[in-house]
Amino acid sequence: MSNALLNHLDDDARAAGCLQPSLSLPGRLIGELTIPDPDPDELIRNRLISRGGGTLLVSSTEAGKSSLAMQVSICWTAGVACFGLEPVGPLPIWVIQAENDDGDVVEERDGISRGLVRDGLLTQEQVAFVHGRLRIITETTRYGDAFGGWLQEQLSLAQEQGECPHLIVIDPALSFLGGDASLQRDVTHFLRGTLNPILKQFGTACLLVHHTNKSGWQRDRKVDSPPGDKAYLGSGSAEWANWARAVLVIEKTADPGLFILHAAKRGKRLNWQRDGKRTHDRHIAHAGEGEGIYWREPSPEEVNSIPTTKINRSVKVVDLDEVAGMARKPIAKSELQHRLQEKLGVGRDRVRGYVKACIDSGRLAECTVRVNPHFKLVGPLELVEKEARRQEEEYRQRELAV
Structure with missing residues (x-):
């Protein structure tokens, strides 16, 4: 952008009052911000x-x-x-x-x-x-x-x-x-x-x-x-x-x-x-x-000398990232466990352990959906709480419509 055009835009902005300081506006202009050296904060x-x-x-x-x-x-x-x-x-x-x-x-x-x-x-x-x-x-x-x-x-x-x-x-x-x-x-x-x-x-x-x-x-x-x-x-x-x-x-x-x-x-x-x-x-x-x-x-x-470890329960070695990958979108915890049982061919307690390990290690987040009856959602941390609140609101709207 040419200097002439920049000057023209500045003139227009001043004419419109956009560059005039105002005590009523929040914050500061970005050009006014500085970092002191040394920074006292x-x-x-x-x-x-x-x-x-x-x-x-x-x-x-x-x-x-x-x-x-x-x-x-x-x-x-x-x-x-x-x-x-x-x-x-x-x-x-x-x-x-x-x-x-x-x-x-x-x-x-x-x-x-x-x-x-x-x-x-x-x-x-x-x-x-x-x-x-x-x-x-x-x-x-x-x-x-x-x-x-x-x-x-x-x-x-x-x-x-x-x-x-x-x-x-x-x-x-x-x-x-x-x-x-x-x-x-x-x-x-x-x-x-x-x-x-x-x-x-x-x-x-x-x-x-x-x-x-x-x-x-x-x-x-x-x-x-x-x-x-x-x-x-x-x-x-x-x-x-x-x-x-x-x-x-x-x-x-x-x-x-x-x-x-x-x-x-x-x-x-x-x-x-x-x-x-x-x-x-x-x-x-x-x-x-x-x-x-x-x-x-x-x-x-x-x-x-720190031993390297794998997630191991008895004889079954499971990739927890793969387990968490089955809940890339929020899903009922019980449904995820059911799908894991079908995929891995292991018992219910074992599957519960895998899901718990994903939650404990931060791979998945868990959130209770407060409807009747309550149930739990699991999924990515940034999505699961939002989805739980959405389902609660949807449930309330249905109740009001009855």
Whole structure:
């Protein structure tokens, strides 16, 4: 497009009043947006985590997500990277938790502190600094709007005293939700209606610790799914992952002490490398026997010795991706099980196990259709809840017409 034509269009726009600033219009013109250098909102390097945003840390029960959340909190309070997650400097952090008593927290604190010093990641002076700065808050009675109101009060008090945290860790999310984790309505109200305004008001970020569905079979580590798929492994509505600016997932391996940390959303920003190539995951490991609660970097020999696994029930080896492929569109759970029985020639209990494994591993999502009688739909996460609500509305319309 020629400059003459551009000038002509600008003249027309000015004549129409389109380029005149107006206080009544929302937002800003795209050309007015900038990123300061340095960015005062950046907390974790490459803007993985910034003020006002939320990050999700997801894993199954007993994997150690609370201890990993504590370890990154200790490291980031000291201004030190943890498993490639590097803060811009020492961060004031609050950990708001509901599941551990003081004894549990002390065990985590001491085990992690000893491990970090032993591995040369922190000095004793840095540990003392963290112990005098990282704040632990145990809250077991408030949830939903009551939790939001309480949190706003505490942050207002902290702001008055010049002690407002840059990051809040909330562990676990379900203790504070006050609703159904599978219903987008409830999850959206908590995340976007309750948390977001508070994070924006006080300029703080949030690391939300969340459960996966009940543990089932693991994926074959040789057949890895795209990083974005793992962002949706958290239990319940897809809204958990949609809300989060970044998602971290801890996944089990066939070795009970070794795990994979996936940067499932915004992972490209981390520039993790393996064999000279960019990757979205890295191995992490529990401390050895008698070394306390602590996450460490495993040796290459440990990683290479992880057994490869297939999904195997007795003598029948089944490709769960193939099972999930039979529900590319939402389908009644009972109908999928019936089709699998016919296709595989196995018993009902075996087929139920295969479908459950698909749900537990995130290949399929499950949603209850609340009609009379209730039944369950399974299918792709982004489709199944929408289809369930559509069928409920269709049922209500039929009832009204009778």
